[in-house]
Amino acid sequence: MGWRRWGPQLILAGALAGLFALLAHNLQVNLTRTGLGLSFGWLSQPAGFALGQHWLPYSPSDSYAWALLVGFTNSLLVIAIALVLATLLGALAGSATYSTNLLLRRLAFGYVALARNVPLLLQLLFWYFVAFLGLPRTPLAPLGELLTLSNQGIRLLGLPLSVEFSALLVGLTVFTGSTIAEVVRGGISSVPRGQWEAYRSLGLSDPTGLTRVVLPQALPAILPALTSQYINLAKNSTLAIAVGFADLYAVSDTTITQTGRAIEGFLMLLAGFLLLDLLISGAMGLLNRLVLRRR
Template sequence: MRQRRLLVQVGVAAVLIGLLALLINNLAVNLIRTGLGLGFGWLGRPAGFALAETALPYAPSDSYLWALTIGWLNSLKVIAAGLVLATVLGVAAGAARSSSNRHLRSLGGGYVALIRQVPLLLQLLFWYFVAFLGLPSVPVGGLIRLSNQGIQLLGLNLSVEFCAVLVGLTVFTGASIAEIVRGGINAVPRGQWEAFRSLGLGEGLGVRRIVLPQALPAILPALTSQYLNLAKNSTLAIAVGYADLYAVSDTTITQTGHAIEGFLLLLLSFLLLNLLISGGMAVLNSAVLGRLNRSR
């Protein structure tokens, strides 16, 4: 039996090594044919293309490296804002789905059922072409102005592309977070609900102060997966013309022809981002578990 398992493992390893060797050989042959070779010297050359949205000063005469940096910052901006807003929306919808109020439960359930059935790409196109491009110029409360050119919020000018991507990611991810929160809340013993009600605490206050803290250990691991999904789904921003890292990388690869190096940089960038998200959530999870253990 051991010899058979060893032979199977050796066979699988041989197949994988053979496939890897085949891929490397094809890569070498294609590089020789194109005459490009492998290298990153092109990063210092002028990019030659404009970006519709920049977090820092940028001009077409700047290098490809700086253009990719701007795209990376644009991605970070929409991902960070999306994580915060999706969490708020998801927690609110999840709590509504577990509420004793029938109308809140129906509202939360309808939101989750609708959003989870529609692909994210279609939702992004809806928010861009239907919702935001069709906005009239309307002031809201003197501090906010809505228009099809973007949203002015407390002195910040948010482009239509950024708003469409942010709202799409928030609404889509919030529906999945709502289900995670609902499952975590339902995992809390019903006696805890009866306890805060017997103390005279309101439903909302009891859920925030008593139920949610105990539900966090069940919520956080699955929440991490949704955060990672939001970061990866942000690459769909190219569909509405938002200049994120993927869009800038796509333009760079098209112009330079260095697809391997371009995709390698793209993969490493998202790997770093996902490691940061995973590491941060792991620290948060450990802190929550430690606090719960001390309270017991």
């Protein structure tokens, strides 16, 4: 019984491991024949290029390894902020599709339809070239010192944000928020209608009933699909190169161009995003188990 259960899986795992080892061996042999070989010694060499925005201290004299770490940090920051904002926007839009207010409901459906059907790359180019670079050079202060806007950048709560970072953040938030809204709407629809009637019979308003009664029951249906959207957002962040933001992909691309170490560069790039996706999946899996345990 044990062999029937685990035997085929062990055979498959062994076959995959053997295939991977064969491919790795052939790659190493072919690289050696061409005089290249796998080498990571170039990581300690000076990068020699500047980065438009960085949250860690960086100068062109720093090593390639540090430049890649700075790019990875930039990716982490924009992804983390976009995840929070897209979740809030998606939850609001998804809940608004069940609003009794006709205008609010139509606005929510219109936003989802527009943002989901326009490619993310086009949205990023719009936010970069039209929305942000189209701002006047003289700073605008719609919220006083809390927020100033210009085509040179944005200052939010005293924190300077580049135009590239802002365009990428808004684009990822708007695009992913529309797909999260559909996930939330689907999760809400899985809750029996009797729950709506129950909270209304208690005199609760629709916003209160949604947040305290319906959404907690919809979470088990929402979280698995939400994990996929979070991972998609992380992968979509590589489009930052289109607006000139120095994320991990952009820094890797520049590094590969300068060093000619394409295989090593792409291997590290794949490892970086694999680690990021595993962190997101692990965190969401833990959250899903906590929700199920509380139920």
